Amino acid sequence: MIRRNVLLMLMSLELMLNGINIALLTFSRVGSNLDGGIFVFFIMTVAAAEVAVGLALLVALYKKRNSVLSDDMGLLKN
């Protein structure tokens, strides 16, 4: 089962960053150190900015290629 929709790829990216957040926060709590929590804060910032830029890129690509599937974006292939 393969997903070729770039939107779903971006969503999965968010999910992966969430997993990292949970791990960081757990170690921060267990180690009684706020650094992990603050890092989670920064990861959230980066993820939000990344989603905004990624979706803008996707819209720009959709205007050009009329598709959101990664198969249709192989501009440099061949």
Add this chain to the structure above:
Amino acid sequence: MNAVDLLFWLFAVLSVGGGLAMIFSRHPVSAAMFMIVSLVGVAALFVLLESFFLAILQVLVYAGAVMVLFLFIIMLLDVGPEAGKKKLSHLKTGIFGLFASVVLVGVLLMLGNSYDTLVLDHIAWPPLSESDVSPSPILPFSTQVSAFGYGLMTKYMLPIQIAGFMLLAAMVGVIILSKKNPTREDAS
């Protein structure tokens, strides 16, 4: 098994199940809905870790802003369910699968070797610090938002400025990307 354990399992299953349902759903809108379930589950796990500020931030930023952005783009592009399946070649699938399973088995073996130290019951969970603001360079874990603010404004002064600059750059980049790109004749 006390109530906190029960809640942990409930929200863990909710977040993992929401993530799996998101990956397996074909329609982008249903995927986005399942992602909200997963994100709210993660926020609840943050609450169970006594990090209330980050839980609120998670709900506001992810379940609020990011998901609205995703749904807006889905609506704008009018994306339908993914049609048809095109398989990778068996050789490629086999190589990637082998690689992923080797990594997984390695990680599981490493975890298994250090299992004694990983059982959460054995860890002496430190009590939450009474004072919300500590002058020491080591920031102790705290539920207070003021501890976050203190940490961000002292130890993490440069990173927060870089993060702010990055947000500005992202904003400008998005505006430029979503502008109507001028044709060659206009540019010259």
